Amino acid sequence: MIEIITTRLKQGHRTTKFPLESPTLPGRYRGRPNVDPSKCADGCQQCVDACPTGAIRVANGLTLDLGKCLFCTACGEACPQGAITQTQDYRLAVSRRDDLLLKGGEFRLAGRMRDELYRILGRALRLREVSAGGCNACESDVNVLNTVGWDLSRFGIQIVASPRHADGLLITGPVTENMKFALEKTYEAVPAPKLVIAVGACAISGGPYIDQNETHNGAQSVVPVDLYVPGCPPHPLTILDGLLRLIGKIKTGERALTP
Amino acid sequence: MTGDGKWITTRQGESVDLAAIPCVEPNSFAERIIDGKSHGGRLAQLFGRRAPDGGVTLYAFLAYDSDGIVQVCSSRLAAPAPGRAPEYPSVSALWPAAQALEREIAEQLGVHPVGHPWLKPLRYHGTDNGAPAPWGQFNPAKTIPGDYPFYRVDGEEVHEVAVGPVHAGVIEPGHFRFQCHGEEVLHLEIVLGYQHRGVEALLLHRNATRSAMVAETIAGDTSIGHAFAYCAALEALAGARVSVHAHAIRGIALELERLANHIGDLGALCGDVAFLPGASYLGRLRGEFLNLTLEICGNRFGRNLLRPGGVLFDVDSELADRLHKRLKSLQAEVLQVLDMVFMQPSVLARFEGAGALSEAQAEEIGLVGPAARACGCMRDVRHDHPHGVYQFSHIPVAIETTGDVYARAVVRWLEVQRSLAFLLELLGNKPAGKPFAPLGAFKPNAMAFGMCETWRGEAMHVAFTDNTGALDFIKVKDPSIHNWFGLALALRGVPISDFPLCNKSFNLSYAGHDL
Ligand code: SF4
Ligand code: SF4
Numbered sequence: 001m002i003e004i005i006t007t008r009l010k011q012g013h014r015t016t017k018f019p020l021e022s023p024t025l026p027g028r029y030r031g032r033p034n035v036d037p038s039k040c041a042d043g044c045q046q047c048v049d050a051c052p053t054g055a056i057r058v059a060n061g062l063t064l065d066l067g068k069c070l071f072c073t074a075c076g077e078a079c080p081q082g083a084i085t086q087t088q089d090y091r092l093a094v095s096r097r098d099d100l101l102l103k104g105g106e107f108r109l110a111g112r113m114r115d116e117l118y119r120i121l122g123r124a125l126r127l128r129e130v131s132a133g134g135c136n137a138c139e140s141d142v143n144v145l146n147t148v149g150w151d152l153s154r155f156g157i158q159i160v161a162s163p164r165h166a167d168g169l170l171i172t173g174p175v176t177e178n179m180k181f182a183l184e185k186t187y188e189a190v191p192a193p194k195l196v197i198a199v200g201a202c203a204i205s206g207g208p209y210i211d212q213n214e215t216h217n218g219a220q221s222v223v224p225v226d227l228y229v230p231g232c233p234p235h236p237l238t239i240l241d242g243l244l245r246l247i248g249k250i251k252t253g254e255r256a257l258t259p
Numbered sequence: 260m261t262g263d264g265k266w267i268t269t270r271q272g273e274s275v276d277l278a279a280i281p282c283v284e285p286n287s288f289a290e291r292i293i294d295g296k297s298h299g300g301r302l303a304q305l306f307g308r309r310a311p312d313g314g315v316t317l318y319a320f321l322a323y324d325s326d327g328i329v330q331v332c333s334s335r336l337a338a339p340a341p342g343r344a345p346e347y348p349s350v351s352a353l354w355p356a357a358q359a360l361e362r363e364i365a366e367q368l369g370v371h372p373v374g375h376p377w378l379k380p381l382r383y384h385g386t387d388n389g390a391p392a393p394w395g396q397f398n399p400a401k402t403i404p405g406d407y408p409f410y411r412v413d414g415e416e417v418h419e420v421a422v423g424p425v426h427a428g429v430i431e432p433g434h435f436r437f438q439c440h441g442e443e444v445l446h447l448e449i450v451l452g453y454q455h456r457g458v459e460a461l462l463l464h465r466n467a468t469r470s471a472m473v474a475e476t477i478a479g480d481t482s483i484g485h486a487f488a489y490c491a492a493l494e495a496l497a498g499a500r501v502s503v504h505a506h507a508i509r510g511i512a513l514e515l516e517r518l519a520n521h522i523g524d525l526g527a528l529c530g531d532v533a534f535l536p537g538a539s540y541l542g543r544l545r546g547e548f549l550n551l552t553l554e555i556c557g558n559r560f561g562r563n564l565l566r567p568g569g570v571l572f573d574v575d576s577e578l579a580d581r582l583h584k585r586l587k588s589l590q591a592e593v594l595q596v597l598d599m600v601f602m603q604p605s606v607l608a609r610f611e612g613a614g615a616l617s618e619a620q621a622e623e624i625g626l627v628g629p630a631a632r633a634c635g636c637m638r639d640v641r642h643d644h645p646h647g648v649y650q651f652s653h654i655p656v657a658i659e660t661t662g663d664v665y666a667r668a669v670v671r672w673l674e675v676q677r678s679l680a681f682l683l684e685l686l687g688n689k690p691a692g693k694p695f696a697p698l699g700a701f702k703p704n705a706m707a708f709g710m711c712e713t714w715r716g717e718a719m720h721v722a723f724t725d726n727t728g729a730l731d732f733i734k735v736k737d738p739s740i741h742n743w744f745g746l747a748l749a750l751r752g753v754p755i756s757d758f759p760l761c762n763k764s765f766n767l768s769y770a771g772h773d774l
Binding site for chain 2: 003004007008010011014025026028029030050051052053070071072073074128129130131132133134135136137138139140141142143144146147148149159161162163173174176177178179181182186207208209212213214215232233235236
């Protein structure tokens with residue numbers, strides 16, 4: 001017994017202050033790529049060839065699809081003009097698929113869910129997670145939000161065991177052919193109104209498994225998606241930031257919540 | 260080992276000429292493998308490959324762990340007459356360790372291992388040429404497990420429990436079918452395949468970043484482990500010499516991955532027996548190790564760190580010092596929390612005796628990793644088939660004998676201690692050298708394998724080249740394919756309420772199994 005108490009004292013309080021305080025990420029952390037089409041004058045295609053998932057187009061102006069991006073930095077290294085650079089920005093979640101097309105303009109972060117949903121779900125959001133071909137890295141970094149380090153439930157968000165108790169699904173993985181039916185059934189089992197959150201490149205576009213016969217290029221092929229969280233896998237901070245934007249605890253354009 | 264030309268002997272880091280691999284009559288293939296078993300061989304891999312003429316070549320890999328070698332032999336099944344399945348006498352009939360591997364052969368290639376005790380789909384997909392599998396034509400309209408005839412126990416008070424593919428926690432999909440008598444599980448059947456996404460074909464993708472990232476996502480919690488085996492296979496084919504420094508960085512990453520997962524698993528085991536202090540502290544501490552990997556390469560799971568030819572991120576002495584310092588303080592914290600956990604009678608009472616397997620069972624079904632070591636099997640790739648940094652620094656093998664949840668937990672506990680000590684030592688040396696040098700050309704018509712002791716056990720990648728020296732086949736094995744059967748066996752006679760605990764004590768990969 002005594003060792004439980006002494007360990008408790010040693011461990012202390014470990015929950016992150018986010019979003020009240022901005023976190024520090026190590027220098028090598030790979031956040032949102034920055035695209036500068038004005039530097040891509042001749043459209044040499046070297047980034048296109050380097051990219052593992054076909055995330056980049058140069059015709060009609062350089063465009064990087066953050067929903068397909070694996071954050072490998074191969075494009076930036078290939079570009080002789082420095083048109084694609086890496087930033088440390090961990091805020092990546094958006095509400096609309098098109099907002100993930102980076103063209104050099106403003107990056108539109110996710111907004112709060114629709115008003116009628118917000119009235120019902122805004123202060124208590126229950127989610128069921130469905131892994132549909134995820135490699136278990138996205139799953140792990142969703143799960144980690146339940147540890148004392150992040151303590152997701154302090155925001156009124158909880159992962160529940162049954163879709164019937166849930167307000168929405170959080171989907172990871174490219175949606176394999178063999179998981180499609182189970183995903184559809186789970187979606188049906190969630191009472192309306194319901195939300196869908198796609199976490200990771202796989203769930204948004206197929207990620208490393210894009211355009212494979214065995215997969216369906218992400219959740220959107222099966223269910224409507226309300227929040228897209230890019231990354232392979234996204235950092236837990238990126239996922240939490242997206243969830244907090246969805247429930248209006250971080251507002252668009254705001255870095256952190258004011259108390 | 261057997262040394263009379265029936266097998267070719269090879270080891271980590273070597274490549275062999277395809278023409279030099281002995282080829283045995285299909286009718287004697289199983290016999291030869293069983294002969295190898297009687298000489299101390301362990302079935303490390305068994306797979307088939309489509310030949311250009313429509314036939315199939317089978318390959319068997321027997322590992323002789325105490326000698327550090329692997330022996331390979333093959334068998335050729337000629338292209339069959341239309342409407343007839345190619346066949347050979349099954350290995351599983353004599354050695355259950357082959358059961359999943361032969362189901363893979365049947366499912367991928369439509370080959371019939373005759374006499375397989377329980378031939379059924381492994382991942383639920385069609386064969387490569389659309390021919391029927393031994394259990395019939397694949398019907399894509401049918402879902403899994405669909406109307407699959409589960410093994411059933413009948414009788415008064417016998418009931419059936421179905422779980423999954425969508426579970427209660429945040430975990431991957433799989434279906435578990437229990438036949439119970441009251442609380443007691445009489446039989447557990449596990450159906451997987453939900454995660455099948457076509458990994459093996461993608462490993463040959465022309466974009467090298469794509470194929471390497473697919474290797475890293477075979478089992479995303481084992482990114483380093485699979486990348487390690489993948490790189491080792493390709494480097495052996497190229498005859499490349501990777502710098503000692505790069506090898507050291509790979510070792511650091513591999514042990515950090517092991518620490519994160521072992522500590523996370525020990526925390527989850529505490530959670531399953533309702534010891535919340537252990538669950539909370541270890542759950543958080545797991546993240547600290549992922550954060551060290553993040554520090555090295557910018558990703559918590561080590562994505563983009565290992566590439567054939569070396570590593571893409573250097574650990575210079577400044578970073579090594581920083582990691583050393585953080586590890587030192589984490590070491591004190593982790594060991595203190597684990598001491599507390601293993602002192603709790605309430606924890607030990609639940610761990611002891613739960614889901615036990617014997618050493619004999621472990622050998623027969625071919626268990627690997629901590630689950631095998633918990634049964635007393637002396638088996639650790641880092642020790643038996645050392646590659647890279649493990650050739651120079653040794654980690655003692657952690658062994659327990661009771662084969663239960665307790666033993667699987669203690670093996671992890673010991674491995675946490677040893678990995679920490681190993682890392683602190685490794686980060687203390689300052690080897691210099693180039694972290695990366697691009698690979699040269701691959702040898703044509705050759706084959707090489709890479710093996711890695713991932714935190715779950717032995718992962719193995721076998722790579723082949725064609726006559727131009729281009730990669731034309733990669734066969735992947737995640738340790739889980741050996742161990743899922745162990746979980747099913749461990750559940751016999753166990754109260755169903757102990758299933759989460761037993762399951763977590765194995766913590767196997769669905770994605771790695773399903774590919
Ligand atoms: S960083 Fe993203 S866009 Fe650039 S090459 Fe990698 S996957 Fe493609
Ligand atoms: S997005 Fe990346 S990390 Fe997430 S499930 Fe897919 S492969 Fe794994």
